[in-house]
Amino acid sequence: MPARSADDVRIETYGGARDNLRALFELADDSAAELDSYIEAGRVLVAVSGAEVIGHLQLTGTGDPRQAEIKNMAVREARQGQGIGRQLIQAAVDLVAAEGVTLILVATAAADTGNLRFYQRQGFRMRSVERDAFTPATGYPPGLLIDGIELRDRVWLDRAVLVRVHLTGDRQDFEVPASDGAFEGTDDRAVVVVRPEHVQRLAILAERDGTRADP
Numbered sequence: 001m002p003a004r005s006a007d008d009v010r011i012e013t014y015g016g017a018r019d020n021l022r023a024l025f026e027l028a029d030d031s032a033a034e035l036d037s038y039i040e041a042g043r044v045l046v047a048v049s050g051a052e053v054i055g056h057l058q059l060t061g062t063g064d065p066r067q068a069e070i071k072n073m074a075v076r077e078a079r080q081g082q083g084i085g086r087q088l089i090q091a092a093v094d095l096v097a098a099e100g101v102t103l104i105l106v107a108t109a110a111a112d113t114g115n116l117r118f119y120q121r122q123g124f125r126m127r128s129v130e131r132d133a134f135t136p137a138t139g140y141p142p143g144l145l146i147d148g149i150e151l152r153d154r155v156w157l158d159r160a161v162l163v164r165v166h167l168t169g170d171r172q173d174f175e176v177p178a179s180d181g182a183f184e185g186t187d188d189r190a191v192v193v194v195r196p197e198h199v200q201r202l203a204i205l206a207e208r209d210g211t212r213a214d215p
């Protein structure tokens with residue numbers, strides 16, 4: 001059978017019971033106790049192929065309205081490596097950009113070098129390390145190895161949310177960090193309302209792009 005691509009996949013907001021997604025959540029977290037503590041939290045996007053959910057991404061808040069966290073995400077083993085994870089991340093970024101979020105956080109195991117690669121390929125950068133975050137006290141079995149590395153430390157990464165600034169006429173669009181503007185959400189895209197203190201910076205960015213901004 002030929003390898004499938006992600007062409008058949010659509011990303012949707014999930015409204016069903018979280019328990020139905022538990023097997024997917026478990027791919028990303030080895031602690032049942034930890035999972036119980038957050039599985040009902042926040043919102044979930046799902047990757048759907050036909051009638052089947054083949055991947056998910058859970059988005060939660062952090063207490064700071066300008067931040068969102070990818071709390072748990074996974075793609076079914078048979079469909080990994082086909083760009084579905086990338087699609088889920090992009091959908092999450094688009095969703096929170098329209099809500100005024102300027103930074104997305106994610107945490108993963110330092111031992112999981114595959115995940116570290118995946119998130120960095122999606123534009124995330126290292127933020128901090130929480131040593132000994134994965135312990136028997138938090139429900140992680142002792143001596144668990146990932147790729148021969150003991151599961152111990154948690155790495156936090158973050159990615160600035162960029163928004164596309166639409167200039168009128170034939171001027172080229174360009175992207176700025178969401179933290180540079182205020183936002184009004186419309187049905188499917190964010191409209192940037194530029195604050196006076198950012199006008200000069202945006203004009204410089206636009207000129208660098210070969211256009212002249214008249215904000």
Ligand SMILES: CC(C)(COP(=O)(O)OP(=O)(O)OC[C@H]1O[C@@H](n2cnc3c(N)ncnc32)[C@H](O)[C@@H]1OP(=O)(O)O)[C@@H](O)C(=O)NCCC(=O)NCCS
Nearest residue numbers: 027028073074075080081082083084085086108114118121
């Ligand atoms: C991590 C995960 C969600 C990525 O989803 P995916 O659909 O396989 O990822 P994509 O196909 O969109 O991959 C995008 C890129 O990341 C790379 N990548 C993804 N997973 C990788 C891994 N384990 N090791 C190395 N590279 C990886 C892909 O090769 C691809 O690279 P490219 O941009 O050079 O082509 C998925 O592998 C998964 O479900 N893993 C198990 C659960 C898990 O660990 N979740 C994360 C918890 S923090």
